[in-house]
Amino acid sequence: MSETIIQLEGIHFCYNGFRAIDDVSLAINSGVYGLLGPNGAGKTTLMKIILGHLQPARGKGRILGTDMDTGLTEVRRRIGYMPESHCLIPGMDAVTLTSYMGELSGMPRQEAIKRAHEVLYYVGLEESRYRLADTYSSGMKQRLKLALALVHDPELMILDEPTSGMDPGGREEMLQLIVDIVAKGRMNMIISSHILADIEKTCARVLIMNHGRIVSEQQTLDFAGRETSTFEVGIQGESRLFLERLPGIQAETDRRGLLRLHLPPDFPPMNLFRCALDAGVQIRHFRPSRLTLEDAFVTAIGESHAR
Structure with a gap:
């Protein structure tokens, strides 16, 4: 039986009077969910609320069994986040940056270094892992951001536009990595993308947002040639x-x-x-x-x- 990993009730959030999230209630069970919507629909804002980076004006919820009002600092260690925006620290090579993120998530230093090498090899950056991250191409930076989200072996991964800036070949490899992560680790994921084919390929269920609301929930198997x-x-x-x-x-x-x-x-x-x-x-x-x-x-x- 699938477990509810995210439960939100009546969530509201405003930016300078603009209602970015409007009375969102949802239950996300274990598995892989896609998050779709036009620009400005509220997808990134919703993900930041789940991560605890933004505090809703009202509403309540539980993330991985923890009340979002009281325990999100601790639960954040159990989440891996791959943002769409630039998040790499200048002057750091990939091994140093990845192990640093592992330590921030509570891993002992030696374990974090060992794990950094493992995940960088896994995402295809083994030959360039000692290069400065800010010299990477766009596609390599996306792979590195995936490694940063994966290094501490989280219970939930949140990926915001994971194939952004990648060429067709790199995009296919990224999607295969995501599918492989889920298959090997029984990972829970939320993936936001504007590329519908990416969502169909990786996700079991899809939440569609518009104007700060969840307007539909679909099961992607329903579209498999039916x-x-x-x-x-x-x-x-x-x-x-x-x-x-x-x-x-x-x-x-x-x-x-x-x-x-x-x-x-x-x-x-x-x-x-x-x-x-x-x-x-x-x-x-x-x-x-x-x-x-x-x-x-x-x-x-x-x-x-x-x-």
Whole structure:
């Protein structure tokens, strides 16, 4: 049975009068969660509240079983954080910086040094581990930030845009590292990214944010090739005449100009060809539509704007 690792109730946070987090309540169980949302949705602010870097104006919560009002200094040692922003200390090589982060998390010095070498080797920086970190490329810095988050073997890792600034090859290697960390260590993770494919590849569940609120929660397995009763149809001719022969069937036009038709269970899809013939049009494109995370994201954001 999965364990609840984060429980938040009625969390509010404002920046200079701007409501960045608006009455957020959620329960995150053990596993890997994705956090999606447009810029300014509140993702980074929410992660900083979970880390204890920001104090909410009101609301309560428990992080890894600890009350967030009283014990976050101690619980922070059990969390590994990979921020999107620059966090490397100039003038330090990767071994020194990584072992230093281990010591800050409570590890004895010799153990922290040993562990630093292990995680730097693991993330692919073994040959450059004695170089100054500020001479690293963008992709190498992302790998180093992952090592810093991993060095103390945390119970929970929070990764903010982990593939930011990486080329396609480096991005794939980073995603594989994340998948491998979870598989080997049964690690709990929260991953924030604007790249939907990264979230689909690494996360079991997804929280979608907009305007400081959680507007949807999805299970990514729901999108693994699942066919729906929705069909993509391309029409040559007057689509209006075709749709007039489909009363009660929900239809919209996607950005490619194709009709997306949501058919009821008792409507045989092949009847669409009879309707097209009756309307004097031709169907030039026809296939079942597959629900994607992008579909769910666009729908959730659109519905949140309409509220």
